[in-house]
Structures are given as structure tokens and as C-alpha cells.
Amino acid sequence: MKNALKKLWLYLSLLIFIGFSTTSLYADDAHYKNMLIGERAATMGGSYVAISDDSTGCYYNPAGIAYAVGDSLSGSGNVLHKMKTVYTEAIGTEDWIRESESLVPNYFGVLKKYKDYSFCFSYVVPEAFIEHQDLVFNNPLSTVKKYYQSLHSEDITYLLGPSAAMQFGDSLSLGLTIYYHYRSFIRQYHYFLESTDGSYQLYYGSRKLREDGVMPKLGIQWSPWSMLTLGMAVDQALLVNSSFQGDASYHSTDNSTGTASLLTTMTRSKSETKRKFPLHLAWGVSYFPTPSLLYTVDLDYYQAAEKGRVDIMNYSGGTEYYINPTNAIRFGMFTNYTNLPLPDSSTTAPYEYIDILGASFGYTSYSSSSSLTVGATYTTGSGKAWLYSGSTETRNMTRESFSLLFSASSSL
Numbered sequence: 001m002k003n004a005l006k007k008l009w010l011y012l013s014l015l016i017f018i019g020f021s022t023t024s025l026y027a028d029d030a031h032y033k034n035m036l037i038g039e040r041a042a043t044m045g046g047s048y049v050a051i052s053d054d055s056t057g058c059y060y061n062p063a064g065i066a067y068a069v070g071d072s073l074s075g076s077g078n079v080l081h082k083m084k085t086v087y088t089e090a091i092g093t094e095d096w097i098r099e100s101e102s103l104v105p106n107y108f109g110v111l112k113k114y115k116d117y118s119f120c121f122s123y124v125v126p127e128a129f130i131e132h133q134d135l136v137f138n139n140p141l142s143t144v145k146k147y148y149q150s151l152h153s154e155d156i157t158y159l160l161g162p163s164a165a166m167q168f169g170d171s172l173s174l175g176l177t178i179y180y181h182y183r184s185f186i187r188q189y190h191y192f193l194e195s196t197d198g199s200y201q202l203y204y205g206s207r208k209l210r211e212d213g214v215m216p217k218l219g220i221q222w223s224p225w226s227m228l229t230l231g232m233a234v235d236q237a238l239l240v241n242s243s244f245q246g247d248a249s250y251h252s253t254d255n256s257t258g259t260a261s262l263l264t265t266m267t268r269s270k271s272e273t274k275r276k277f278p279l280h281l282a283w284g285v286s287y288f289p290t291p292s293l294l295y296t297v298d299l300d301y302y303q304a305a306e307k308g309r310v311d312i313m314n315y316s317g318g319t320e321y322y323i324n325p326t327n328a329i330r331f332g333m334f335t336n337y338t339n340l341p342l343p344d345s346s347t348t349a350p351y352e353y354i355d356i357l358g359a360s361f362g363y364t365s366y367s368s369s370s371s372l373t374v375g376a377t378y379t380t381g382s383g384k385a386w387l388y389s390g391s392t393e394t395r396n397m398t399r400e401s402f403s404l405l406f407s408a409s410s411s412l
Contacts, residue, residue, distance in 0.1 A: 045334040
């Protein structure tokens with residue numbers, strides 16, 4: 001019986017270590033572009049550093065808001081954001097599927113112009129993962145009658161703060177945003193394992209984390225001539241507070257010897273360790289061949305600040321076309337590469353190595369004083385997952401996400 005339970009534990013350890021390990025304190029800190037922000041920006045693959053001429057520019061490049069047409073109020077939200085991750089044959093011959101679904105109002109901004117100056121206040125949700133999962137495996141092994149797992153997790157990051165930009169003539173602008181960074185994470189996890197001889201294992205754990213910090217963003221834009229604009233922005237979040245608490249309890253009985261034995265353990269851990277965020281440098285180019293057509297390309301470089309991470313470069317590009325003065329369509333593509341080192345023969349669980357590609361599309365209807373945008377974003381990727389604790393054994397994994405976007409803005 002003990003050997004059988006050890007074998008089962010090997011198969012099911014991924015549910016413990018991915019679902020509840022210390023490395024899972026961050027929903028997906030291996031990727032930086034998990035959600036696209038704004039209306040025009042999101043529907044052009046997030047390529048906006050050399051545009052940013054509305055309140056969304058506070059997030060992408062605050063220098064761009066200097067060229068906003070006028071005062072405005074805008075907001076956007078992911079009407080539906082769904083993500084699905086599949087680990088092939090993770091539980092014996094069965095796949096393990098993790099799904100998350102959320103409804104997130106991920107941007108709100110107010111912009112005010114005054115001569116050569118522009119001021120803005122914005123609210124952004126760049127990361128939001130909400131996962132509720134209940135799984136039951138009946139007879140996964142001949143000696144195991146049932147395995148049940150429940151996982152409920154919410155992990156949301158908020159950015160909130162003012163921006164200001166100044167225009168120097170018709171071709172140069174500088175801007176600064178100062179965001180307050182707040183992150184709230186809570187995860188509750190438990191499992192129940194019942195063997196055929198009446199023995200059982202019961203585990204319950206909870207984790208809570210709060211982060212407070214500041215994220216300044218400095219930007220510049222330059223237009224060497226009317227059809228071309230170059231942009232650059234730099235930012236890095238710095239934490240001033242981080243508080244974590246984890247609680248766990250484990251109960252089990254063992255009837256394999258003919259005499260039932262009971263084991264109970266309870267633990268609590270606390271930490272105030274502050275994680276380090278990467279330095280982010282973004283460059284963008286936008287080209288306007290005609291008044292109704294736009295092309296834009298961005299490069300996003302992230303310089304790793306923590307051990308076990310690597311520097312990466314993400315790419316994005318998009319286009320915008322005005323069918324007529326009141327109707328515009330957009331399309332974009334982007335990468336979302338992992339910041340984890342390339343695995344080798346010594347790599348052990350828990351570890352996931354997956355690069356993601358994405359595409360977005362949108363349509364905007366304009367009136368004299370307002371606009372409405374609808375759009376969608378799709379991402380997909382495949383890679384390898386190291387699931388079993390201390391093992392170099394891997395499983396294939398795939399990840400897909402789909403988001404519906406709705407946005408509205410109005411002149412003030």
C-alpha cells in the first residue's frame with residue numbers, strides 16, 4: 001500500500017506543487033504581456049509607444065498624451081477573459097486541465113490639456129488571474145478509490161496614478177507617469193485521497209500576499225517629419241511593502257498494517273521578502289503613409305533583476321485603417337516570451353517553459369464627441385512542463401487564451 005501511495009503521489013504531486021507551491025505565489029510572473037490595455041493599443045497588439053495620443057498613453061508612453069486632440073474620458077474592459085492550460089497525460093493517461101475566467105475593467109483614464117501641457121489620471125489592471133477548479137479522479141490506481149482536489153485563487157495587480165507631459169514645439173515631447181502599485185493575491189487549496197483499504201489523506205492550505213510599491217514611467221516622443229514618429233519609454237516597479245502568510249494542515253490515516261495510525265501536522269509561515277521587478281525599456285516607431293493608414297512596431301526589452309530569470313525581448317506590431325472618418329479597423333500581433341532560462345538535463349519541477357504568440361483585432365465607431373470599440377485578443381503557445389517534485393520527467397503542455405474587449409471614450 002505504501003508503495004502504491006508513493007506512486008500516486010508522484011502522479012499527483014503536480015497538483016500540489018503547481019497548485020500550491022511557493023513558486024506559485026505569482027500567477028504568471030514568467031511572462032510580461034498577459035493582458036493588453038486600452039482600445040486602440042490593445043487592438044494593435046499593444047504596439048503603442050510611438051502613438052499614445054490618448055489617455056491610454058499614460059500606461060504605454062506618457063510623452064504621447066502631449067499630442068492628444070483634446071480633453072477626454074475613456075474606459076475599457078475585458079468583457080470576457082478565458083485561459084486554458086492543458087498538461088498532457090499528467091495523471092496516468094489523463095490530461096490535467098486548468099482553466100481561468102474573469103471579467104475585468106482593466107483601464108480608466110481622464111485627460112486634460114492646457115496649452116503645451118497635458119495632464120492625466122489613469123487606473124490600470126495589467127494582470128488578473130481568477131481560477132476556480134474542482135477535480136475528481138475515480139480509481140486512478142488499483143489501490144486508490146478516489147482523489148479530489150479543489151483550488152480557488154485570485155491574483156490581481158492594480159496601477160493607479162497621475163501623468164504629465166510637455167510639448168516642445170511640434171516634434172518633441174516628454175512625459176512622466178507615477179503609478180501606485182498594489183497587488184492582492186489569495187489562494188485556497190485542498191485535496192482528499194481515499195485508498196481502497198479505508199486509509200485517507202486530507203490536506204488544506206491557504207496563502208495570502210499583499211504588495212505595495214511605486215512604478216515611475218518616463219517617456220519621450222520625436223517626430224522627425226509628419227509621417228514618422230519615434231518613441232521610447234522606461235519603467236521599473238519598486239516595492240515598499242510585501243507581506244505574505246501561508247497556512248497548511250495535513251491529516252492522514254494508514255491502515256496498511258492492520259492497525260489504523262493517525263498523523264496530523266499544522267504549519268504557518270510568514271515573509272516580508274520583496275521581489276525585484278525587471279527594468280523595462282520600450283521603443284516604438286509609427287508610420288503614417290496616408291491620413292487614413294497607420295503602421296506601428298514596438299520592441300519591449302526586460303532586464304532581469306532576480307536570480308533564475310533571463311533578459312528577454314518582446315515584439316509587437318499593428319495597423320490601423322480608417323474606412324471613412326467615422327469607422328476604423330485595426331489588427332495587431334505580439335509575442336509573450338518566457339523569462340525563464342532555457343531548461344537542460346538538470347531542470348527539475350516545478351518548472352514550465354512556454355513561449356506565447358498572440359493576435360488582436362478591433363473595430364471603432366466614431367461620432368462627433370465619442371467612440372465605441374469592440375475587439376478580441378487570442379494567444380496560443382506550447383512547451384514543456386516539469387511537474388513531479390524533484391524529477392526531470394516532463395510533460396507536453398499547451399496554453400490558449402481568448403479575450404473580448406469593449407471600450408468607450410468621450411470628449412469633455
